[in-house]
Amino acid sequence: MMHIDKQISLIKQNTQEIIPEEELIRKIKRKGSLLVKFGVDPTTPDIHLGHSVILLKLRTFQDLGHKVVLLIGDFTARVGDPSGRIKTRKPLSVKEISLNAKTYREQAFKILDATKTIIDYNSRWLAKMSFSQVLKLTSRYTVARMLERDDFSLRYRNNISIGLHEFLYPLMQAYDSVALKADVEIGGTDQKFNLLLGRDIQRDYGQSSQVIITMPILEGLDGKEKMSKSLGNYIGVTEASSEVYGKIMSIPDELIFRYFRLVSVLSREEIDTLEKDFKEKKLHPKEAKKKLALEIVRFYHGEKEANYQDERFEKIFSQKGVPPEISSHFVNTDKIWVVELLRSSGLVSSGSEAKRLIQQGGVRWDGEKVKEVNSILSVKRTHTLQVGKRKFLEIIKK
């Protein structure tokens, strides 16, 4: 096992808080291998780079010889985590939950070491709890303390409803730690309250309290909001390499090094060097970003694909060309109305949208801007249809 100081330094990297740090050191000294809990809500079936911040940290734990429990909150999902919410979540159906859990698991293993990961489901103990057990649990906490949470108090003050069951969520999550006898629980900074509650509840149940580690919340492509699927500002770990590369290129400059630190696997030293060059203007922002895009694509899609996307990007965007490989759409007429083609090929969702785009000069046929809404295109062999800057389609005569 790696020396303790080295371990702690690796664990500590990029974390927001470790509470309490001394206890983490003590636990490692005493037990050697710790049980690290990470609870996931199977609400979003797609893992994105925002989630990867935590998963990468878990991976570090695994590499250091610790055990990771990926706890699927299949039972808590029926309530929905109120953390940071301004509205009550709508509950998921049992079917959705199991499907999402499956996807989550598969995707998480793009980052985690499957052989060192224990998967568990909290329905295993929560579903069986009797009402008196629930009472025992709920009596450990007060309404006033629940309302200390910003999200709850905000909702309360703004006259937005808070379901009683939402108060139960943090307690359920805390109880998970009891059931698992977790040594460490990790989560985003927005989870701090829930994680801390785990410490209290474990103590109430006669266990030693878990150490909690919070990780920063990654901003999405807009650079403002946190990365989330519902906001559409995310990069999914299973997205096509071209998408991942392109999306990285569209992040605001201010985020470049935050992304390097939180979602790439480059060493701290390498990143520091890059950042130094960047600040001294020896490294152009675009080049820094390309390096980042290359790194991320390499991690999820491999070296070869990363290099390929790197070249491809230059070709299309810097030289305004057409990507070498694009999906195809077949037509079996010689002549077709642009609007019709745009719609039938699925590039746009309605005729009105197609017309709008044409009027705004956003549609190109073989590189030429389509000027008239009424244009009839003659399809000879293979043509390129482009919408906006990023959407391409190869139109082939059947």
Place this chain on the structure above:
RNA sequence: GGGGAGGUGCCAGAGUGGCCAAAUGGGGCGGGCUGUAAACCCGUUGGCAAUUGCCUACGAUGGUUCGAAUCCAUCCCUCCCCA
């Protein structure tokens, strides 16, 4: 249990019988400038058909009216005050 306020487009929020597919802002999309960055500027943002047309839409269902997001009834949901 009693009293009051309210539910509008992706979000926020106007509108309180026809001029409303619905102001304004945000977001999104397209264009320009660029480095697929930021900032800025312009345009656009229900669908179908096309130059004055039709359909769907203002919590749900019925009703009044030539005509309703706007009035009435019932229902569902949310919030506030009192108990």
